[in-house]
Amino acid sequence: MGDSSRMTFFFIHTLWRRAVLLACLLLATPAWSADILLTAADDAAGVQAFTHALAAQRPEDRITFTALKDLPAPNRLPAGTRLILLDLPGLDWRLQDPQGPPTLVLRISRLQAHQRPGVAQHARISLLWSDPPLERQLQLITSILPQARRIGVLYGAESEFLLPELRHRASALELEIVPQRWDNTIDSRPLQTLFRNSDVLLGLDDPQLYNPKTAKNLLLSSYAQQLPLVGPNAGFVRAGSLASTYSDQTDWLAVLDRLLDHPPANWPRTLYPEHFKVVANPQVARSLGIEQIDEAGVAARLAEGEKRP
Template sequence: MAGPSRMTSLSIHKLWRHCALLACLLLASPTWAAEILLTAAEDSDGVHAFTQALAQQRPEDHVTFTPLKDLPAPGRVPASTRLILLDLASLDWRLQDNMGPPTLVLRISRLQAHERPGAAQHPRVSLLWSDPPLERQLRLIASILPRARRIGVLYGTESEFLLPELRQHAEPLDMTIVPQRWDTISDSRPLQNLFRNSDVLLGLDDPQLYNPKTAKNLLLSSYAQQLPLVGPNAGFVRAGSLASTYSDQADWLAVLDRLLDRAPANWPRSLYPDHFKVVGNPQVARSLGIEQFDEANVAARLAEGEKRP
């Protein structure tokens, strides 16, 4: 009786060793590789550089770029693909069909989505916002301009829908939104009226109001009135506004990496990147008599505040 018992014990031991080895192999290597397809209407060096950066970040996956003109209808793209759209033309193409693969729309503004109601309603599309979150911009103002209470906001027909959300975020910060409609950009009277009633001007990401044609008038008026302009984006800070939050390519890659690790069924319908930076214009700060601030330190404080319940 001892012989068979010992043989059984040895067999069980070998079986456990095989199971342990199999478990180690499964843990050491990915169980599957995702097919990740990026597309855009423009086939540029920047697009290829971004695709290559994502491929280097996810070596287990198959990451490729195909120009939009070379793709079939969305419903004919394999459903197992994870699709990443890099421009508005590719989004318009995707919205033609409710079928097709799960899709991440990279760097689309709230205003652009508002002009395309189908984008937010599409069952297989997730929108990754490009414009800075309104609450984050208000908290940036509170951090670098703690005495500012009256937040002047220029708005137009396209951006008016953002005002209720702005007021909602401003109230807990003890701020008041001072809105001013600006329909005719050649007319400076709305600007002067807003400046007289505001402590700071918060720029919305509305290209009808903030663009190369309006920048000179806006920034010169801001200097003349000694009223700082915050936002609407990093580009405007370089042109002469005081500061803004923004997300760069490294931040977007971090967001994509996190989302692509999830099952598409768990992707959010829309998302602001939680990775971001702060950019300031020291020359503008000096000209307005504002104490200079450490960009990295301010960004860290803002990020910490967003992690709190």
């Protein structure tokens, strides 16, 4: 082989090795990584656990937590940051500034957003709802209580705005919504009226109506009338309601993982997590003469129904 041929071979071999090395580096390194900033008013153990779990799930990203009190105004944060708010004080802080980085808001209910009119006008905020979707809760009722047709619903001044959507969702399932306003939670008469005209009670995620002070009255009345209460959340099921759908930290991490893989311009304005579970109270079911609820099986059927058009 002549000198010219050897030089050509060496040159081609060197280029090939460099190409292989570059390909290996490209495979080993993500195409891009993001600066993700989480914040909350309190640096509680649960907040730290969530931050660590997200960081473990997305090792290619730079994920940090900074307490709300240590942050500058939103418009002084780097534009490329992706901001995740974990509590309501964080949302109130974010709403003060129309500028700033794209923002995902976790742990916010429909009612809490409704109480903050500025949320709907803010162009850089995406809301991930914490309360169970109304349609999903209605589907849960039809799954575990197929004979129930009249759905009793307590509501107050803050949660009344949910009734039109609830009626619409119920109509599609051939269910009837029986609404009852409950302004004075010490007065049990609205409860008794509602129970007489309903097959099941669906709890809205309204803390004015469903809280530790009202729980005893609600649940004892439900037992006395042998009327199941579904919802409003997993915590109330542990207290004594029959069942509810809910999303836990694993489900929320899956939602975030999917959203953070997309440009913020593609984030939805609002979103319910597609991943969820069902929790039931077996003691309550027995006391109401309802057969044992297969939580995983019911959740799987509901999820399959949501996938179908």
